[in-house]
Amino acid sequence: MTRVFGDPVDVWVTDGRPVRFVWRGRLYTVRRVLEHWVTTRDWWREQQPDEEPAGEREFWRVEATPDTEIGVYELRHDTATGDWMLSRVWD
Amino acid sequence: MAVHLHVASAYSLRYGVATPRALAERAAELGMGSLALTDRDGLYGAVKHVQACRAAGIGPILGADLTMPGERRAVVLAVGGTGWRSLCRLVTAAHSAVRGSPVTSRELIGAHAAGLVVLLGPASDVGQAIADRLPDLAARRLAAWRESAEVVIEIVDHHGAGDGHRAARMLALAREAGVPAVLGNAVRYLSPGDHPVAQVLDVTRRLVPLHRRHLDDQTGQAYLKSEAEMRRVAELSCGPGAAPGEVERLLADTRELAERCVLDPARDLGMDRVHLPDVTGDPYERLVARCEDGLVRRDLTRGGPGRGGPGRSSRHTAAEVRAHLDHELGIIRRKGLAAYFLTVADAAALIRERGIRCAIRGSGAGSLVNYLLGIGDLDPLRHDLVMERFLADSRPGLPDIDLDVESARRLEAYRALFERFGQNNVACVSMMETYRARSALRDVGNAVGLPPHEIDAIAKAFPQIQARQIRAALHELPELRQSNLAQGHLDVIFRIAERLDGLPRHIAMHPCGVLLSNATLRDRTAVEQSMAGFPMSQFDKEDVEAMGLLKLDVIGVRMQSAMAHAVAEIARVTGEHVDLEAVPHDDGPTYEMIRTSRTLGCFQIESPGQRELVGKLQPRTLADLVIDISLFRPGPVNADMVTPFLESRHGLRQPDYPHPDLVPVLQESLGVVVFHEQVLRVLDIMTGCGLSDAEAARRSLATEAGQEQVSEWFRELALARGYDEPTVERVWRVLTAFGAFGFCKAHAASFALPTYQSAWLKRHHTAAFYAGVLTHDPGMYPKRAILDDARHFGVPILPLDVNRSAETWHVEPVSQGASTAAEPPPSRCGGLSPLEKHCASTAAEPPPAHCGGCGGSSPCEKNCTAGIRVALNEVKGISRAEVERIVGERDVRPYSSLRDFWRRARVSRPIAERLVMAGAFDDLAGEGVSRRDLLCRLGALDRATVAAARVIEGQLPLDCDEFGQFVEKIPAGELPEMTPAEMVEAELAILGMDVSRHVLSFYDGLLDALGVVRARDLPGRPAGAEVLVAGVKVATQTPAVRSGQRVIFATVDDATGPVDATFFESVQDRCAATVFGCWLLVIRGRVRHPGMRAVTLNATACWDLVSLYEEWRRGGLPAVRHLMAAADRVGTGPRAGSRIIYANGFAMSPYADIGHAGGAVKRPPGRLWHASGGSSG
Secondary structure (H helix, E strand, O other): OEEEEEEEOEEEEEOOEEEEEEEOOEEEEEEEEEEEEEEEOOHHHOOOOOOOOOOEEEEEEEEEEOOOOOEEEEEEEEOOOOOEEEEEEEO | OOOEOOEOOOOOOOOOOOOHHHHHHHHHHOOOOEEEEEEEOOOOOHHHHHHHHHHHOOEEEEEEEEEEOOOEEEEEEEOHHHHHHHHHHHHHHHHHOOOOOOOOOHHHHHHOOOOEEEEEOOOOHHHHHHHOOOHHHHHHHHHHHHHHOEEEEEEOOOOOOOHHHHHHHHHHHHHHHOOOEEEOOOEOEOOHHHHHHHHHHHHHHHOOOOOHHHOOOOOOOOEOOOHHHHHHHHHHHHOOOOOOOHHHHHHHHHHHHHHHHOOOOOOOOOOOOOEOOOOOOOHHHHHHHHHHHHHHHOOOOOEOOOOOOOOOOOOOEHHHHHHHHHHHHHHHHHHOOHHHHHHHHHHHHHHHHOOOOEEEEHHHHHOHHHHHOOOOOOOOOOOOOOHHHOOOOOOOOOOOOEEEEEHHHHHHHHHHHHHHHOOOOEEEEEEEEEOOHHHHHHHHHHHOOOOHHHHHHHHHHOOOOOHHHHHHHHHHOHHHHOOOOOOHHHHHHHHHHHHOOOOEEEEEEEEEEEEEOOOOHHHHOOEEEOOOOOEEEOOOHHHHHHOOEEEEEEEEEHHHHHHHHHHHHHHHHHOOOOOHHHOOOOOHHHHHHHHOOOOOOOOOOOOHHHHHHHHHHOOOOHHHHHHHHHHOOHHHHHOOOHHHHHHHHOOOOOOOOOOHHHHHHHHHHOOOOOEHHHHHHHHHHHHOOOHHHHHHHHHHOOOHHHHHHHHHHHHHHHHHOOOOHHHHHHHHHHHHHHOOOOEOHHHHHHHHHHHHHHHHHHHHOHHHHHHHHHHHOOOOOOHHHHHHHHHHOOOOEEOOOOOOOOOOOEEEEOOHHHHHHOOOOHHHHOOHHHHHHHHHHHHHOOOOOOOHHHOOOHHHHHHHOEEEEOOHHHOOOOOHHHHHHHHHHHHHOOOOOHHHHHHHHOOOHHHHHHHHHOOOOHHHHOOOOOHHHHHHHHHHHHHHHHHHHHHHOOOOOOOOHHHHHHOOOOOOOOOOOOOHHHHHHHHHHHHOOOOOOOHHHHHHHHHHHHOOOOHHHHHHOOOOOEEEEEEEEEEEEOOEOOOOOEOEEEEEEOOOOEEEEEEOHHHHHHHHHHHHHOOEEEEEEEEEOOOOOOOEEEEEEEEEHHHHHHHHHHHHHHHHHHHHHHHHHOOOOOOOOOOEEOOOOOEEOOOOOOOOOOOOOOOOOOOOOOOOOOOOO
8 A cells, every 4th residue: 555754764875866765763775766757846836935946856766675575665855955755655 | 969859949939938049059059960940830930040050050950849639749840942841831731720729630741741750759649649558559640640751759758757668668669660769858948947937838828827737847857958968868768678779779860860851041941042022024124114104204304493293393403313213223233123123113002002091111212213113202312312221232131111001001901912912922920029027927927826916016017128127127116116016925926027038928910011922932931820810921020031031011100090081081071182292391380380399199299309309490391300300319319419400500509510521411410410321421422432332331330340340441441532530530430429320311201201291281180180190099199188289279179979970080160150059068068168268378379370269371260160079989898880880870860869879879788878978969968958867768778678678579670669668758857967077087987088178177276276387387487496287197208318317208288288397317216106107197396498489397296186186175285285295205315227338328228218117198097086095106
């Protein structure tokens, strides 16, 4: 089933793609990138928009595993702030 | 090397963001060898793209991104000249079904497939089948395409959710089917940071607010990517499991297609030559023969005094005329333009044959050939005009001939041209309306979901400036500084709105350009329907010239219509046929009137500035008017030519000639260089270079670099001819100060003619003149100001009357005896009595005298008794059909009663009510029946009509006798008559003008209490005296002035005449918002006497009269004084606005000559004086 989260996560990136991340104190290793896409920010909804509404959100849907059990995780990366977030989990 | 094959520029309306030039420059920076432009459903940007690519040194590729049924799209690219012709015809065909919604089908593309390559990308039917995971359907569709045209698969990956997978499946389909695949990026903007603009355009196009689900651009990737970025896209699209070399193959196929599609502007697009209409026989021989005919017809074979048109005396002998003609013909022959002149002559003759007034304007008037062919009616030799300003060996490209026709019959002239030259060989020229501050703010405001009334308020607060000036204007313009608009939360709106600056938003028919060509026209330009139903090229006027197509400017001029109306009215009322062209140009009374500055309504000389100038210049001849029109320009003002000219003219100083050789050239303007023609002659005399090279040099003077070049050349040659150093230096200074700002004398002369003609009409056929001006509204003033001027000239204003008013304004004789008998009660024509007072008072003043009482000449007396009748067209909201029915039924038999009118004219109830309120039934109803009674009866009639229709179901004709019994009886005098104030209010609301009496008369009490000075008394006030004036705002202008300030000129009218007030920057902080925002003004200022009789005010303060009046009623005079004093204290003092500084030191405000903030001055505002509110300044 799908669960939606918005938890901040720490992500290790190699060659522009995520390879490991820590979520709720557990280390996950990325096995495979299933899909990668980007969207622009909803700049028109922001209270204090920056001078240049550039920057985008990058999504990575990956197969990752904390141990033996494989799950699908969606990571969200805000290129403007550099923040990572775990947005959805299928397990 | 990567190449972009799929690129939308801003000419994809409300879709693309970047200009063709910016795209080409970026592509060149990125090291690309070519660039495609594939705008949506149009070739609007094609010529600009080709020119931009040439400038950037890259190869142009052209195509179009076409709309297909079912929200699908396909891109086509042109290969070679065949491909370009197919592309033009295909785009035309796509637009031919429904105006404004172009649509293409696979069959249509198949029918134009020669030389086209179709790119099937994600938005194509094939791409959609792939997205829907229907590979078999995709394969079938692809197969069908391959039967219709040459196709390739276009891979696009914008990194959206699922894009990568879809791209990979597309590529797999191409490989399976054996169709080449190319890589595109469906470019919409230059840089990643531009995506918010594209997103605003996405929602604006769909008329929805910003929301993710409405956006085409979700990822911000549709920018002009570099080679490395495109390679990365290719890698992602091919996927990790792709065959080796797949990425290289994709990129190589893309390059290969690009190389095939690069077009040669000369060979493929025909941009290296001109494409004139076909002319039978040898055009040059025919041209010579036509000119010979012209010499006879214009009576130029004899030469000497006495020949020529009205009031002319010639200085030119037959031999001189002949030499001049041979010279012009020589140039035409060398340039191969004989067919061009024959075509234009044909067109002008065609227009005149229809009885449409037609005059040449611009430099073309300087050509003797044009005069002989009958294209123009101005004798260039008599006015000392030169052909070289118009056509010279040194002038590149096609010359420009502009024809002025009656604005009301412009489309009729177009239709004549289409008939004569053939539907497929003629097209109108288009123009792009671009985003400006107001439109940008409206669209962005809507996109972010601002409430409509707030958007309206913000947009109207801005003057009509460019969108990119929005934030600068917020800080610089006093009327905006006080508006609190510069607050944080609106900032994002202003920021995005600024970025819409200059983007095309709407295609429209150019107001005058017509393309005349041959049967290949449709191979050279895509054509769509204009709003008026004419075939319209997708090219604008610059594009058309670049493509070597002949464009004739047929300009609708309202004054020509106004004069035609006046002439028709004279003929209708008196049977006299006036031929304006034959009117002598030396009529004393006409110039006498011009010299008193009473020129409201006249062509070119009615603005406050011009009235001041004619007052100072005191014109006595047509040549004086030519100089007057030329002087009233930024150039002469800038070079300070006006003052020395006026001083020399009035004998206050000797004319100053730099060298005796230049006297013949500069004599006409007393030593001042006013005309382009004089620049040519000065250059010619000083250097001996000939007029053709002189024209080339003159054009170079426009740029700083050009000036340097010409400077060296000029000094060298002039010194070599023996002119001394100081003379050369002095002449050069004059020439550069003159810069490119001066005026073409031929143009001024062709303007002076209608100026004189309109003034002549005003002087001698005053009522007919006003009927024309009020019908066609040619000028800058609201109609109520013209109406007031008519009162001052003694023309009775006859109220709206269903039995007398026509569709347009008519002259109506008012016999003195009859007018007393039929005179309406005084309350209704209060205007008449001050009018008579005024006539009496002007009798004491200097001339002109126009009515019998003022001792006018005999034609004047005849006009004195001619009134003007308010037109039915002035009634707000009345339809053409209603006007036609009212007039048509009345011609059968005059209306006998309101009921008769209601039954026969069958107008809607609101219109009938407006007619009642505006007094159109007063005469019919007779004494004792008030307008309110009539309104009540109208309601009864309406109810009866509805009831009759319901009960009898339309069986009983409405005009049967029994009809009456259904109508309730409303006895006369049941309801009170409207007060004079209510009547004027109704007139302003319904007709937009105060017919029965002047609006200001209701404020007389307050104005007298304040000691306000009336316009007619102002000349008696000494210079420097501080006075208060009041009036209805009739005009505000912000022209370019010498100091570079933004100066506001406001004209108010107070029933005794106009008052011109000047607001300098130092007072604008407290005045600008009031001047622009209010309709009734009280102004305080110091009197200035700039001319012989002219008076203006240097304004120091102004207030809204309505607010003062409210205050007066509430608290009396002390309260008013208190309010006025309070307004005086507002403001932060002067603040200099920014300046545009020209190369020659001329400074100009960036806000000069633009439409101002607030609503239009032409109609009174919705709320009138009884409503309170509005700021007091």
